[in-house]
Structures are given as C-alpha cells and as structure tokens.
Amino acid sequence: MNATTVPDYLGLTTQIHLVTTRNDIFSNGPISTLVLLLLRIRLSLIVLGVGALFTLYSTQKTNTLHFRHFDGRKLQLLEKDTRYLRFSHGRELSKEGEERCGDDPYLVKNGSKLELVLFNPTQVRDFFDKDARDHRKKPDANMGQYFLRSLGQCVGVQNGERWHKTRRHLEAHFSAPECASMILDFQSALDDWAEKLPADFAANSTTSDGFFVDSVEACRQLPFRMIALSLYGDMLTEEIYERLWDLNKIHEKVTEHTFFGTWENMPFYRYLPTAANRALKDYQHGWKEFNLHVITEARKTGRQCRAESMFGTVESGELTMDMFLQSLDEALFTNIDVTSAQFAYSLINIGRDPTTQERLLAEVRSLYEEDISVANFVRREDTFFHKTYLEILRNNPPVWFSLPETTAVEKRIDGFLIPAGTTVIIDTQRLNKTSPIWGENGHEFCPRRWYHITKQQARYSFLEYGMGPRKCLGKNVANVIIKLFLVTVIREFEIAAGNEITRIKRDRFTCIPEQVVMFKKRR
C-alpha cells in the first residue's frame, strides 16, 4: 500500500506506520499473517474496550457530580414545561421557583431542554466569572424553527468572531456621540406628541382633573418613531413612516408566532401553506423592499440615513443581507415592546409618587431657567433625574426571564457544579428586587436609593441593558429617549396613577403593563 492513498485525515506518522505494518504482514507466510492479524484485532478490541469502560466511568463520575452542591445536595427541577409560561406567566413561575427551591438555583424545562435559573448576585457573578467572553447565545434562543427563520441571523444571537464583526459594524452608529446628535430630532417628535396627546385622548374620558389613558396606548407609536428616526434620519418622511408602521402590523403577527407558536416550531412547518408562513414571507419581502427603497432614495437625494451607511457592510460582503435586515428588525420591531414598556412604566412610577414628580419638576425647570442644554442634562449622572431613570429601569425589567446564554466551561455556581455548555436564564425581576443590596424595600419605587449605591455595588444585582460583553446595542439610544421622554412629560403634564398592583399582559414576550394613568396639562 502506498502512503499517498491513505486519506488526508490520517496523520503522517500513522501513514508511515500503516505502510510498514502492511509490508511486514505480506512479507511473512499466510499462517503467521493470520495469527498476527488475529492478535492485532484482539489487541485493538482490548484497547477499545478499556477506552469505552474508562469513558463510561469518567462520564458517570462527572455526571453524578454535576448539578450537585459541595455538600452533596442536588439542584431541583421544576417539572413543567416553561417554554411559553416564562412569557405569559413569568410572575407565577418565579414565585413557584422561590417557594419550591428557596435560595438555590434551579432547573426548568424548555421543551426537551433543561435550563438553569439564577436570581441572586452570587449566582450571577459566578455565571459571568472568567468565561463570560466565551458564553454563547442560542441561534434559535431555544425557541425553535420559526425563531430561527425570523431572527436566526440577527446580531443578538450570533457568536464568536461573527458576532464581533457584526457588532463592530453596527455599534459605530449607536455610540453616545451619535445619539447626542439625534437629540434635536427626538425632541421635536416628543414636542409633537405632547401637543397632540390631549386632543388624541380627550374624547376617551376627561374629568375636571385631567384625561385618563392606558399607559401603553398613551405613547404607543412614540418610541417606534424615535428608534425609526435613529435608523432612517432625514429619510423618515410621514409617507415612509406610514409604510414602516404598516410593516410593524405584519411584524406583530410574526412576533406572536415566534414567541407563542407551537406547530410553527416544528422542522417541517416551513413547507405548509399557513397564515404564519404567509405573514413571515410577506414581512420579509416587505422589509427588504422597504430598506432597499429608502437606501436608494437616500443615495439619490444625499439625505442623512444611518441604515444607508450600515448597508455599506452588505455591499462590501462583510455582512449578509439577512444579517443586516434581521439586526435592523431586532433594533426596531422586536425591541419596540421593550422600549414602550419603559415609557409606560415611567408614567406609572412617577404617577404614583407625587414627591418624586415635584423634585423632577424643580430640576427640569432649573434646566430651562439656567439655560442648560438638554444634551448636557441627559448626560449627567449626579441629578435626581438620573437616579429616577435608574430606578425605573431597576423596577421594571423588560422581560421576566432573560434570553438563554450558555456557560463555556465547567464551573461552580453558588456551590453547585455546572457542566460547560449549560443554558442559563436569569430571573431579572427577582434579581432586580430581592438582591440584598436593595434592602427591605426592594419592591418599592425609590429613586433616593441610588444616592447610596455605587455602580460597582450594583454590578451583579441590576440587570437593565444586559450583563457581560453582550450588552444592549441600543442602550445609548434608549438612555437618551427615555430621559427626553421624562423631561417632556414632567414639563408638560402632571401624572397620576392608582396604587393597585399593575397587571402584566399575558400575550407578549415582554412585561407590558395594563394600567390607566391620568394626564393633566400644566399651565
């Protein structure tokens, strides 16, 4: 046998060895050859057998240690499937985890997969310690095929070098200075909203005190318009905006199928003539056409448009069309409920706290009296205003359980040995409200607490824009638009909200509140 005929995947040494061995066998008589062959086969079988036994032993040994504490106790498993419950019944699931498993982390089922739930700062620190850079996101976020088809290429689920590359290209457009340059456009959208709001909702239920509006309805389109402005800039005419809003209506159906669909997630489903498939196809077609149209027009007219600059990376072959379109989708459509929820909770939180409102009003007034630029004001972190903003984020995380992320190495989390590749989700509400640093009143809205807590102290107790290297791409945009929203609301209106527990909508993947608030125009 010639060494060159041995396939490439064998190493050079093995090739030489093989050649020599074969030559030896064939140089002897047939009997000795047979004996030698039998000996070799027996030897190989013994080696294989010992290897298999060793592997079996070592796996069993590690398996029995995995998910066990130093003291031998095992992690508990909540038996029910949480694939949908985590979105529709986050509060109940969190409570059950707490009642059944106490202070220990615990496992939940997500379809056929197991996920580890963490909720206190020690656990979260252990999870991110040392291997955070190598954590991985699941391409289907453990949600199945429909997610993979609609968002499987977006920046939020990419990993490794691919993620670094996409992130680098997009990030430049959402830096803090870029966002500061958007402030005038944002403010004009807000002024327009504040002016029209009374007329838009006055017919609903107006009393001598003011008018009553559902907190989400009051600003339903506002964050959408502001994020669209950050992407399309001067190209966002009313006509273009209307086309985007129409696409958003189709996208809402896609989101519903993505997060709550059942059959949709089966591998064969894509070939069926169903409403969910039609919605995805219509949306994907419309979204691509829309972006190509806007980009072409921006180039013809020379108008400023960030999506147009981002598209350069598709033309240079650095991002694929799907990566580009799905990342823009993630920023605009998929994230819209997240940002809307923060707007609505801002109204609810300050509506329940007249003292905070008074203090905010004094700061906002001084801003205008002392002629401080709004850009400077929203950048400052030493104001009561900033503490209120942090408290709104702490008090109202956008999703009850974070999206799955896997460990890269075997590690101890809160004393339990967790194997590499374990999928982890964080109970964000429990972390943000019950971590010891929040004290007895962790469930209350209390901006003052931020005078005594440093960023370093809050590091593993406060999940707002994500932890570890996978932080929110839009955090600078969100920071600016939420703060500008607060400035405008405080300047223009007095807000009141009842003290009953706010219900959360069950048909969304985000924590969307159901709560009416009262607006009264300031004189």
Ligand code: HEM
């Ligand atoms: C208050 C509003 C927002 C909050 C609380 C928020 C929160 C988050 C969180 C927690 C993550 C990490 C998710 C994970 O671990 O998988 C994330 C990722 C992301 N967010 Fe936001 N977000 C907000 C607004 C926005 C906005 C306005 C945009 C777009 C302009 C945006 C774009 C993104 C993108 C693209 C990612 C994926 C980043 C990556 O993996 O590289 N977000 N966001």
